Amino acid sequence: MTTKTQDKICWHCASLLSELPHGMFCRHGGVSKSPFTSLNLSYSVGDSPEAVTVNRQLIKQCVGLDYLVSAVQVHGDQVLQARDVQQDKEYAAADALITQQRGVGLLIQQADCQAVLLYDPAQEVIAAVHSGWKGSVLNIIAATVRAMQKQYGTNPHNLRAVISPSLGPCCAEFINWRQELPTSMHRHQVQENYFDFWAISREQLVMEGVQEENIETIGICTACNQDFFSYRRAVKTHGKPWMTGRCGSIIALPI
Secondary structure, eight states: OEEEEETTEEEEEOGGGTTSOEEEEOSOSSOOOTTSTTTOOOSSSSOOHHHHHHHHHHHHHHHTOSEEEEEOOOSSOOEEEOOSOOSOEEESSOSEEEEOOTTEEEEEEESSSEEEEEEETTTTEEEEEEEOHHHHHHTHHHHHHHHHHHHHOOOGGGOEEEEOSBOOTTTOBOTTHHHHSOGGGGGGEEETTEEOHHHHHHHHHHHTTOOGGGEEEOOOBTTTOTTSOOHHHHHHHHSOTTSSOOEEEEEOOOO
16 A cells, blocks of 8 residues: 655555556545535535535546546445446446446545445456445445446456455444344454454455455554544544545546
């Protein structure tokens, strides 16, 4: 992993995606006011739409993109293909995006959930997956890999996968885990009521045929690290989860 900065904007880059425009952005350097201070990338949390548009333009400039596409994330397993993109766009309800179009950034919006960034260098196709705990239960990672196989002929053996900064095993507490999580996930409990969702995502990727050595986990917990927006930290601090913005992770094919 490497870290880059431009003005006050900071983002992390993965070793496995070094030839691609991409970034996993921190919360600083934008124009949003409190409690969305300051690089909030979501139109759905109550922030000024004008501020979000400026923030998205800023990260496009950092990564070097023509267009930026996202989706209204609903913690489901719907996968959409971004084709013939001619402007910035936010699609209707979906939690994963796939494209072969160059210069188009796929944006995942996060406040503890994972962004799983996928790259198939053989078929030149990318995907970005929003995977919170509900997405993990639905295995949206598998749905996305299978969509890449079906639509673009991806061989999972060729895939590179990056798990972004997100809720770490130190903070992933699930009091009702017996009701919420399937038994297949129970072995990833690291202490009473705490689970390693990074390990769960790695396992789901491997089960779909991705090689262990082609999976990179950034390993930064967004609840611990004040440089990121955190749903759980907002609840703990304010008692109101909507009093926080959303960071972003982006992947694109070079222009």
